[in-house]
Amino acid sequence: MGTPMATRLLDAGHSLTVWNRTAARAEGLAARGAAVAATPGDAVRCADVVISMLADPAAVAAVVTSAAPQLRPGTHWIEMSTIGPDAVRDLAGLLPEGVTLLDAPVLGSVDKAAAGELGVLVGGEADGVEKVLGALGTVTRCGPLGSAAALKLVVNTALVGGVVVVAEALALADRLGVPAAMAERTLLASALGGAARRALATEAAFATALAAKDLALATATAPLPVLGAVHDRLGAYPELAARDLARAADRIRAGG
Structure with missing residues (x-):
């Protein structure tokens, strides 16, 4: 997610310094004009x-x-990961005085x-960073700090649960002899259309591992x-941990 988001910011004319825990993943951004930092501290030292x-x-x-x-005082830190509201509020205590924290998790994948x-959900005071957020997608202000992280967790758990339900429904269709194309077409046109897609x-x-992580946050x-x-159910497929959630759905549909 970080790479296409950073690319959007570069294309919008923002000066960008990037850091990745896997250094090789930043190489493509360097070729597009981003500076690459060796540490998180180096990345933020001159950032607004x-x-x-x-x-x-x-x-x-x-x-x-x-x-x-x-x-530096006056810096805005925009936390866009899916980590839940409690973790967001904990982060506020780690930041120095004068730094503004926002939670801004996103709806949508790499495409x-x-x-x-992207749908950008924002919790906290976003005045002054609207252009940055707007370069990434449509911004929805959710309320105080932590409110966007809470809503994102609600959306993700509903989505992941729906995907697994659809996969099991398609497994049922196969057992009942319903043609796969007909079952898919009908589910796509139903109230479960989003989950089916x-x-x-x-x-x-x-x-899949990140989907399971979100469910763990919710159930805790x-x-x-x-x-x-x-x-x-998702934990039963460790070999699919790095693959997209839809591949786990394929396995469930096949009766695995």
Whole structure:
């Protein structure tokens, strides 16, 4: 997600310094004009706006802790990972005085990021960074700090649960002798159309492990037995951890 988002910012004319935990992943951005930093602190030292897009709460906390001493008063830190509201509020305590934190997780995968068509959910005070966020997609202000992270967790858990339900429904269709094309077409036209489109996607890149991570965050917050079962189902496919969620749906559909 970070690479197409950074590309959008470069194309919009922003001066950009990037850092990636896997250095080779920043090479393409360097070729497009981005400066590449050796450490998180080097990346933020001269920044007015900092964007973080990482896998989980632990990774975000580690990067913020490393970079915080180099932040200047007046800087905006925009946290765009899916980490839940509690983790966002914890981050606020890691930042020095005078630095503004926003939570701004996104709706959409790499295709939407590349096209600048993400849904950007924003919690906190976004005045002054609208142009940066607007380069990435459509901005929806959700309320105070943590509100966007909360809404993103709600959306992701519903989506992941729906994808698994659709996959099981298609497995049922196969057992009942319903032609696959007919079952897919009918589900796509039904109230589950969005989940069906995602279950049948071929170009998205939402790793199964990240989907399971989001479910773990949700089930740690509230008693959600159905989503707990979905989490366990995804955990049964460790070999698909880095593959898109739709590939796990394929396995479920095939009865694996």
